[in-house]
Amino acid sequence: MCECRKENLAHFAVTIIGKDRPGIVADVTEILFRLGGNMEDSSCTMLGGDFAMILIVSHPKPFVKSRLTEEFRGLHGLGLSVYVRSLHENEVCYRSPQGELCMVSVYGSDQPGIVFRVTRELADRGINITDLNTRLIGTKEEPVYVMMLEAALPEGLSIEDAEGLLEKLKKELKVEISVRAITPVSL
Amino acid sequence: MPVRTILLYPDPILKTVCLKVKAVDREISAIIGDLVETMRTGPGSVGVAAPQISVTLRVCVVDVSENRQGRENNHGLLALVNPEIIHRQGAAITREGCMSIPDYTGDVERATRIIVRFLDETGNPREIEASGFEAVAIQHEMDHLDGILFLDRIASLKTGLFRRKNYK
Numbered sequence: 001m002c003e004c005r006k007e008n009l010a011h012f013a014v015t016i017i018g019k020d021r022p023g024i025v026a027d028v029t030e031i032l033f034r035l036g037g038n039m040e041d042s043s044c045t046m047l048g049g050d051f052a053m054i055l056i057v058s059h060p061k062p063f064v065k066s067r068l069t070e071e072f073r074g075l076h077g078l079g080l081s082v083y084v085r086s087l088h089e090n091e092v093c094y095r096s097p098q099g100e101l102c103m104v105s106v107y108g109s110d111q112p113g114i115v116f117r118v119t120r121e122l123a124d125r126g127i128n129i130t131d132l133n134t135r136l137i138g139t140k141e142e143p144v145y146v147m148m149l150e151a152a153l154p155e156g157l158s159i160e161d162a163e164g165l166l167e168k169l170k171k172e173l174k175v176e177i178s179v180r181a182i183t184p185v186s187l
Numbered sequence: 188m189p190v191r192t193i194l195l196y197p198d199p200i201l202k203t204v205c206l207k208v209k210a211v212d213r214e215i216s217a218i219i220g221d222l223v224e225t226m227r228t229g230p231g232s233v234g235v236a237a238p239q240i241s242v243t244l245r246v247c248v249v250d251v252s253e254n255r256q257g258r259e260n261n262h263g264l265l266a267l268v269n270p271e272i273i274h275r276q277g278a279a280i281t282r283e284g285c286m287s288i289p290d291y292t293g294d295v296e297r298a299t300r301i302i303v304r305f306l307d308e309t310g311n312p313r314e315i316e317a318s319g320f321e322a323v324a325i326q327h328e329m330d331h332l333d334g335i336l337f338l339d340r341i342a343s344l345k346t347g348l349f350r351r352k353n354y355k
Contacts, residue, residue, distance in 0.1 A: 101282075182282050183282070184282040184283060184284040184292035185231075185233070185254075185256065185281060185282065185283055185284065185320070185323070185324075186229070186230065186231045186232055186233070186284045186285075186286065187232070187233060187234050187283055187284065187285055187286075187323075187324055187327040187328065187337075
């Protein structure tokens with residue numbers, strides 16, 4: 001067990017998605033609030049016409065998954081799909097990112113495999129994606145795919161190394177790829 | 188000149204507008220000394236503002252000369268008393284973190300070139316033109332003197348927040 005303030009809390013990973021409308025976040029968090037739960041980490045965004053919420057929820061122990069699932073049942077009637085998973089104690093801890101942080105932009109004519117080819121290349125070198133989003137833009141005749149991702153480089157791998165790594169993919173897929181450092185500065 | 192404890196948010200001092208220094212006297216020199224010592228011990232720190240060490244006066248120190256992003260272009264160690272930005276130009280986004288808000292970073296837009304007027308550690312009026320990383324650091328520290336934290340200036344959500352917290 002790590003040295004953090006989470007020992008007395010039960011943690012859950014929760015995914016909620018449904019057709020976008022005003023009020024989804026309020027509906028979900030009202031349930032958590034009444035329950036005495038806490039939305040610790042979250043990332044919520046519009047995807048297409050849907051709104052997706054990914055949450056880490058905590059609740060003072062003892063608390064079980066079935067209770068949370070039960071409390072969320074009302075959301076089904078509002079057109080939301082809900083998925084809840086219990087997190088084991090050792091899944092819930094702080095871990096600082098190691099190595100340099102970089103931002104990778106990939107864009108070009110849409111074709112199958114852009115995400116797969118780029119992320120496989122990164123994965124094979126132990127580059128860890130921390131954030132990623134993609135969007136299909138452009139026209140019907142000329143669809144353009146855009147992927148932006150942030151990743152932590154493993155010890156010993158530089159931004160230039162990462163750039164070099166993606167260079168041949170750039171030629172092969174005929175897409176633009178650029179890599180730049182975004183390591184936070186401590187002020 | 189002891190190393191002082193860095194206040195962490197939500198300490199209300201961090202949201203206080205600091206008072207102008209009347210004269211750079213012995214008390215102010217001591218504060219500058221403490222700020223420098225505290226900055227030197229902070230991991231990778233390039234600046235500290237007086238409110239971060241519980242002093243609500245318009246004093247901060249900046250030194251980016253040891254930093255990879257700042258070592259090419261800087262004025263060395265700067266003690267800024269009653270600093271004012273009298274000109275700013277350009278804009279660039281930097282991912283900032285702050286010793287007073289651990290485990291969180293965010294993308295902040297700052298001017299890329301500034302002219303700052305201030306009193307130095309001897310009380311002499313000075314004016315410098317700072318650019319690049321040094322300009323970012325000065326603007327971040329000066330914000331502290333007005334009770335403004337980088338969280339108040341985050342420019343983008345979509346890719347702007349990197350959570351150091353990690354659930355593996």
